[in-house]
Amino acid sequence: MLPNARSEFLAGCRDIAPVLVGTVPFGFVAGVAAVGAGMTPLQGIALSFFAFSGIAQLVVAQLVAAQSPVLLTLAAALVVSLRFLMYSAALSPHVAHLPARWRVLIAYLMTDQMFAMGTQHDVVSGERHHRHYRLLGIGVTLYAVWQASVIAGAVAGAQVPAAWSLDFVVTLTFLVLLVPALRTRADLAAGVVAGAVALLAAGLPYRLALVVASLVGIGAGFLVEWRHRR
Amino acid sequence: MAASPVNEWLVIVGAGVVTFLTRASFIVFADPHKFPHAFRVALAFVPAAVLAAIVVPGLVMPHGTMELTPANPRLVAGLAAVAVAAKVRNPLVSIVAGMVVLWGLQALA
Numbered sequence: 001m002l003p004n005a006r007s008e009f010l011a012g013c014r015d016i017a018p019v020l021v022g023t024v025p026f027g028f029v030a031g032v033a034a035v036g037a038g039m040t041p042l043q044g045i046a047l048s049f050f051a052f053s054g055i056a057q058l059v060v061a062q063l064v065a066a067q068s069p070v071l072l073t074l075a076a077a078l079v080v081s082l083r084f085l086m087y088s089a090a091l092s093p094h095v096a097h098l099p100a101r102w103r104v105l106i107a108y109l110m111t112d113q114m115f116a117m118g119t120q121h122d123v124v125s126g127e128r129h130h131r132h133y134r135l136l137g138i139g140v141t142l143y144a145v146w147q148a149s150v151i152a153g154a155v156a157g158a159q160v161p162a163a164w165s166l167d168f169v170v171t172l173t174f175l176v177l178l179v180p181a182l183r184t185r186a187d188l189a190a191g192v193v194a195g196a197v198a199l200l201a202a203g204l205p206y207r208l209a210l211v212v213a214s215l216v217g218i219g220a221g222f223l224v225e226w227r228h229r230r
Numbered sequence: 231m232a233a234s235p236v237n238e239w240l241v242i243v244g245a246g247v248v249t250f251l252t253r254a255s256f257i258v259f260a261d262p263h264k265f266p267h268a269f270r271v272a273l274a275f276v277p278a279a280v281l282a283a284i285v286v287p288g289l290v291m292p293h294g295t296m297e298l299t300p301a302n303p304r305l306v307a308g309l310a311a312v313a314v315a316a317k318v319r320n321p322l323v324s325i326v327a328g329m330v331v332l333w334g335l336q337a338l339a
Contacts, residue, residue, distance in 0.1 A: 173325065
């Protein structure tokens, strides 16, 4: 690696360090959940290497545990992954000049945390020829820590005392991403409506509440924004 | 439908395909500016809606039924984490604060 590339990579590793305290227990919980759903440890670890998305892994684990049909499980994984479309659209101008293999690598490594850190001003304003190494530093660090945590969880299985309430780390991780995502009135409408519908629809089978609530929330945000623009 | 190992591996590979395609959508395959304006407006609300649909039930119905009371430690801990997140940008601080409040309330109960 060139000296500039190396320093950008290391800067990326430092950017992501404060988030890792949430990544370790979250990954651990995702590993435990896969085994708890009836998958073998190998399957739980494979799921993590293929999907590399905590929430998708948890949703898949819940639906496998509920013996939901394959297509329905994948539809739920798709809905919770819809936010990647938005991240991908927002990140694309910053990586459009890179060769395809770089863009494939960055896409594979992209997570909520990488998006949040990688689109901050001091990252995207970095020198064009090397700033993708900073994204790579963020992505590789998260990837390594995540997979190690999932493996530990899948191997340890259900031996974690429930009294530790480690699963609450998952809710908190998404909460700290949700708060800064609520900037405008339309954002707030999307969040409040999605949250309310998620509660009202909680009785639906196969975690369909998540799918329905997300789509209705997006619609609510869109309507508020559209009326505001007229 | 009975669970079978074949189904589980299908789900594992399928989840990999679904997550990769959504991530790669605009980074690898398409230019977002070629899509209708309304599509891009709607896309902007995806994080708020999806994250809220995950977080709100985790706080309000942690055991599958509605617990919208101050006696629900996860709700109180979550609101504490929101208050911290609104003031402090570092996500580490909010996550630790939420867990400490939860453990404290559970120890008191």
